[in-house]
Amino acid sequence: MTGSSEPFSEHGNWVKGMVGVTVSVTVDGEAMRLGAHGSVAGALLEAGIRRLRASPRDGAPRGAFCFMGACQECAIFIDGRLVQACLVAPREGMSIALAGVP
Amino acid sequence: MNEPRKHDLIVIGAGPAGAHAAMAAAGCGLDVLLLDEQPAAGGQIWRRPSSSRVDNQPVRTQPDLAHGDALRIALAASSVTCAFGHRVWSVSDRYRVDTLGPDGAAAFGARQLVVAAGAHERIIPFGGWTLPGVMGLAAATILLKAEARLPGQKVVVAGRGPLLAAVAAGVIAKGGEVVAIVDRTPQREWLASVPALASQPGQLKQGAAWMLAIALRRVPILFGHRIQEALGTDSVSRVVAEPIGGGARRLLDCDALVVGDGLVPGGDIARLLRIAMRHDRRRGGWVPVVSDLFESDRAGLYCVGDGAGVRGAAMATISGEIAGLAVVARLGRAFDAQRMSGLKQRWRKGQRFSDAVAEVMAPRPADVADLRHDTVICRCEDVRLGEIDGALAAGAVDINQLKHFTRCGMGPCQGRMCGAIIEELLAARLEKTREAVGQWTGRPPLRPVSLGDLVGEFSYGDIPVPEPAPL
Amino acid sequence: MSAPYDLCVVGGGIHGCTVALFAARGGMRVALVERGSLCREASGVNAGTLTMQMTRVALIPYAMRAHAMWASASDWLGHDVGVVVCDGLSLAFTEQEAALLTERAGKRREAGAPIELVDGTAARRVEPGLGPGVMLAGHCRVDGYANAYLTGLAYRRALLAAGVDILEQTPASGVRRLSAGFEVVMAATTLGCRRIVLAGGVWIEPMLAWLDIALPIKVLVNQLAVTERLRPVMRTVIGIASGLLSLKQYAHGTTVIGGGWQARGDRERGGAELMPDRLIGNIRLACHAIPALRDARLARAWAGLEAETADALPAVGPVPGIADAYVCGSVHSGYTSGPYLARLLAERILGRQPELPLFPIDRLLKPAESTA
Numbered sequence: 001m002t003g004s005s006e007p008f009s010e011h012g013n014w015v016k017g018m019v020g021v022t023v024s025v026t027v028d029g030e031a032m033r034l035g036a037h038g039s040v041a042g043a044l045l046e047a048g049i050r051r052l053r054a055s056p057r058d059g060a061p062r063g064a065f066c067f068m069g070a071c072q073e074c075a076i077f078i079d080g081r082l083v084q085a086c087l088v089a090p091r092e093g094m095s096i097a098l099a100g101v102p
Numbered sequence: 103m104n105e106p107r108k109h110d111l112i113v114i115g116a117g118p119a120g121a122h123a124a125m126a127a128a129g130c131g132l133d134v135l136l137l138d139e140q141p142a143a144g145g146q147i148w149r150r151p152s153s154s155r156v157d158n159q160p161v162r163t164q165p166d167l168a169h170g171d172a173l174r175i176a177l178a179a180s181s182v183t184c185a186f187g188h189r190v191w192s193v194s195d196r197y198r199v200d201t202l203g204p205d206g207a208a209a210f211g212a213r214q215l216v217v218a219a220g221a222h223e224r225i226i227p228f229g230g231w232t233l234p235g236v237m238g239l240a241a242a243t244i245l246l247k248a249e250a251r252l253p254g255q256k257v258v259v260a261g262r263g264p265l266l267a268a269v270a271a272g273v274i275a276k277g278g279e280v281v282a283i284v285d286r287t288p289q290r291e292w293l294a295s296v297p298a299l300a301s302q303p304g305q306l307k308q309g310a311a312w313m314l315a316i317a318l319r320r321v322p323i324l325f326g327h328r329i330q331e332a333l334g335t336d337s338v339s340r341v342v343a344e345p346i347g348g349g350a351r352r353l354l355d356c357d358a359l360v361v362g363d364g365l366v367p368g369g370d371i372a373r374l375l376r377i378a379m380r381h382d383r384r385r386g387g388w389v390p391v392v393s394d395l396f397e398s399d400r401a402g403l404y405c406v407g408d409g410a411g412v413r414g415a416a417m418a419t420i421s422g423e424i425a426g427l428a429v430v431a432r433l434g435r436a437f438d439a440q441r442m443s444g445l446k447q448r449w450r451k452g453q454r455f456s457d458a459v460a461e462v463m464a465p466r467p468a469d470v471a472d473l474r475h476d477t478v479i480c481r482c483e484d485v486r487l488g489e490i491d492g493a494l495a496a497g498a499v500d501i502n503q504l505k506h507f508t509r510c511g512m513g514p515c516q517g518r519m520c521g522a523i524i525e526e527l528l529a530a531r532l533e534k535t536r537e538a539v540g541q542w543t544g545r546p547p548l549r550p551v552s553l554g555d556l557v558g559e560f561s562y563g564d565i566p567v568p569e570p571a572p573l
Numbered sequence: 574m575s576a577p578y579d580l581c582v583v584g585g586g587i588h589g590c591t592v593a594l595f596a597a598r599g600g601m602r603v604a605l606v607e608r609g610s611l612c613r614e615a616s617g618v619n620a621g622t623l624t625m626q627m628t629r630v631a632l633i634p635y636a637m638r639a640h641a642m643w644a645s646a647s648d649w650l651g652h653d654v655g656v657v658v659c660d661g662l663s664l665a666f667t668e669q670e671a672a673l674l675t676e677r678a679g680k681r682r683e684a685g686a687p688i689e690l691v692d693g694t695a696a697r698r699v700e701p702g703l704g705p706g707v708m709l710a711g712h713c714r715v716d717g718y719a720n721a722y723l724t725g726l727a728y729r730r731a732l733l734a735a736g737v738d739i740l741e742q743t744p745a746s747g748v749r750r751l752s753a754g755f756e757v758v759m760a761a762t763t764l765g766c767r768r769i770v771l772a773g774g775v776w777i778e779p780m781l782a783w784l785d786i787a788l789p790i791k792v793l794v795n796q797l798a799v800t801e802r803l804r805p806v807m808r809t810v811i812g813i814a815s816g817l818l819s820l821k822q823y824a825h826g827t828t829v830i831g832g833g834w835q836a837r838g839d840r841e842r843g844g845a846e847l848m849p850d851r852l853i854g855n856i857r858l859a860c861h862a863i864p865a866l867r868d869a870r871l872a873r874a875w876a877g878l879e880a881e882t883a884d885a886l887p888a889v890g891p892v893p894g895i896a897d898a899y900v901c902g903s904v905h906s907g908y909t910s911g912p913y914l915a916r917l918l919a920e921r922i923l924g925r926q927p928e929l930p931l932f933p934i935d936r937l938l939k940p941a942e943s944t945a
Contacts, residue, residue, distance in 0.1 A: 038245075039249065066240070194846055198849070496726060514870070550871060557856055567858075
């Protein structure tokens with residue numbers, strides 16, 4: 001289905017030139033590439049990393065939930081600071097640590 | 103301590119409501135500062151897609167993207183001072199706004215304040231809802247629209263409201279599979295709301311396009327159903343759907359569950375400033391009590407957009423403009439009275455459509471009537487329903503006492519994710535009104551902020567210390 | 574109206590709850606009247622510090638016994654408030670603070686508190702998380718802390734078990750003197766009692782006004798803050814010689830920062846509005862003492878009301894000129910010493926001799942008011 005009535009276009013001009021670009025990062029010391037656009041949380045999801053931390057009492061697996069900065073589930077260590085991964089964009093050389101997130 | 107210099111107006115939140123409030127006021131010559139945590143204006147609904155291109159792109163075909171672009175272009179062309187990347191953590195005095203920005207801690211002052219902080223999602227808990235791969239409907243919308251990413255390859259879309267169809271259509275367009283739509287709303291309720299929805303033909307047409315895309319892929323729609331449980335070890339792999347009120351369950355294999363049950367107005371700043379609020383189910387929950395110019399009971403404080411009651415983007419822009427002009431009037435500057443009356447008329451006319459949509463999405467007591475006792479209610483602190491019931495049995499009578507008894511609401515999300523659900527639970531269990539149950543007491547910081555960023559670089563001698571206690 | 578109670582306590586904070594608890598265990602029939610929920614004012618929102626190092630010198634003997642009482646809370650309270658006994662350090666970073674510390678620690682030590690002065694190196698052995706620049710420190714091996722927000726539930730269970738009639742969500746609007754005893758007036762009913770204890774914290778002043786006693790009580794509006802969970806970064810209770818910092822990390826990882834920085838508020842509105850610059854100043858002290866705290870995120874800040882008399886000493890004892898009326902509160906470091914002082918008062922009310930003197934309010938009243 002093509003044309004202006006299509007709700008979301010895979011080939012919309014706003015992703016031209018961005019999707020496909022990746023940056024090199026480390027996740028818990030391991031080198032990998034993440035899509036350069038959007039948020040770190042979205043990029044990790046795309047790379048198959050869904051589990052970001054463990055819940056405080058039960059140790060249950062948790063991952064990004066609201067993608068708008070409200071739930072705090074995606075707070076992980078990015079370049080040494082506890083930051084919400086849904087609010088920052090991936091950057092070349094970024095070091096991401098999931099281990100040790102309280 | 104030096105108080106920051108005062109702008110005429112600070113607007114908190116650069117979504118549809120806030121941006122329009124700022125532009126309306128600045129257009130009449132006011133000195134306006136617009137603050138937002140995001141890197142660009144648009145809020146959640148008109149979020150700027152991440153891109154390396156500059157903002158003044160041509161208007162696009164998809165309505166929300168078109169609206170967002172138009173907004174960002176207009177804002178850039180206005181005299182509004184925009185401060186993006188600023189996380190507001192405190193509002194005090196009349197009015198001081200403290201933020202964490204790109205250069206660290208900052209403080210701003212204004213004579214008048216417009217709060218347009220938007221809404222966040224409400225999700226009714228169920229077994230396994232905390233599993234990775236389970237995310238909100240609005241969350242999936244952000245992934246699809248702003249990041250061009252799928253929530254998963256085989257997606258179950260669940261909850262209530264028009265966003266179900268939008269997200270399902272979005273997943274299909276991006277090449278994913280929608281395993282099923284699990285809609286709490288019975289089909290007859292949807293059909294009953296069509297006449298009211300028809301009062302906004304553009305929206306109706308868009309909805310029809312989504313439904314067509316869904317039908318063409320033969321996506322099963324389970325009306326009057328809800329998610330009973332999400333299953334998986336490290337992430338969701340299967341979902342159990344059941345008819346509300348009992349009946350045959352359906353097992354749905356998936357790798358993502360997208361679920362949302364409406365929106366909750368973001369009342370943090372209203373609670374923090376102790377302005378009068380009331381509970382309005384159709385508007386999503388607690389909302390500030392405001393005049394027809396959107397002024398609260400605190401002089402010079404205006405509340406607009408979904409944060410003041412969920413009505414959608416179109417109504418948000420109208421409320422923002424009205425408040426912006428009201429501020430202009432309050433500060434004794436000239437404004438176009440005809441424009442104001444035109445806006446008020448559009449507000450009145452727009453009620454019918456927004457009410458119809460809101461009715462479908464409104465929270466209902468039945469939502470929490472039969473949650474299981476082992477369901478996690480407070481995600482941040484792993485507090486299950488059984489513990490909440492234990493605290494009520496031990497004598498907790500309101501939501502803040504419950505917090506002391508259970509730690510609900512003490513975690514990083516500051517009660518945002520669980521608050522509306524817990525209010526509903528307490529009202530039902532204690533047989534009390536929402537007013538008697540209360541809301542979380544509003545306290546700073548409005549969002550978690552890093553201590554290191556807050557304190558910055560300082561030397562010990564610089565810390566102004568008050569007189570020490572007597573010996 | 575039913576038969577009068579032996580004792581009615583008005584005010585359900587830690588002082589009121591403790592008097593009620595021990596009076597009931599001593600055999601009295603007790604009613605406890607609280608306008609909100611138990612221990613939700615200062616008693617539920619303070620920093621939980623149990624320390625000798627910020628206690629007034631005159632209160633040191635009480636604080637030491639109170640500390641022992643907290644350490645054995647399982648005996649008399651029976652329910653968990655998360656008491657931890659640990660080392661405490663009061664730090665001095667400047668010459669001025671060192672002088673202050675030397676004087677204060679010295680006086681407290683003379684009064685019996687087990688406080689030693691140590692240098693920065695020794696302090697860092699006690700607390701490896703310390704930042705640089707510590708010139709001098711007061712070291713007390715038996716400091717500690719509790720978890721204030723657990724107080725309400727713990728007392729509630731203990732009071733119910735002791736047979737106290739708890740009337741929560743029940744504001745008292747007045748107290749009338751009868752020929753023998755008192756009548757406590759509430760919205761929907763009244764309650765008769767032979768003896769009365771006014772334990773209303775900052776509201777002791779309006780309560781005493783019901784009995785035509787004018788006791789000015791200053792209202793302190795103390796700011797506090799708590800962080801999200803953080804990996805373990807400290808293991809002691811930390812203060813600064815000036816008294817402007819209290820700092821501790823709980824077992825579950827959160828850190829509470831206090832120090833008496835004043836917010837905006839009053840009796841009517843409570844702790845209404847925090848002042849951001851003061852919050853940042855307080856947090857700077859915390860980060861200076863334990864630099865690793867910079868990695869934490871601030872979760873919540875609030876303000877609680879603390880009572881203070883004109884001489885900053887307790888108001889605990891019989892009300893002058895009014896038989897069988899007592900007041901209990903405004904203890905200053907009330908969370909530490911409150912339960913012990915309240916227990917002493919309960920002893921007195923039960924007709925026994927308390928082991929240490931109380932703090933009658935006669936000293937704080939103008940001569941005219943102290944006679945019947």
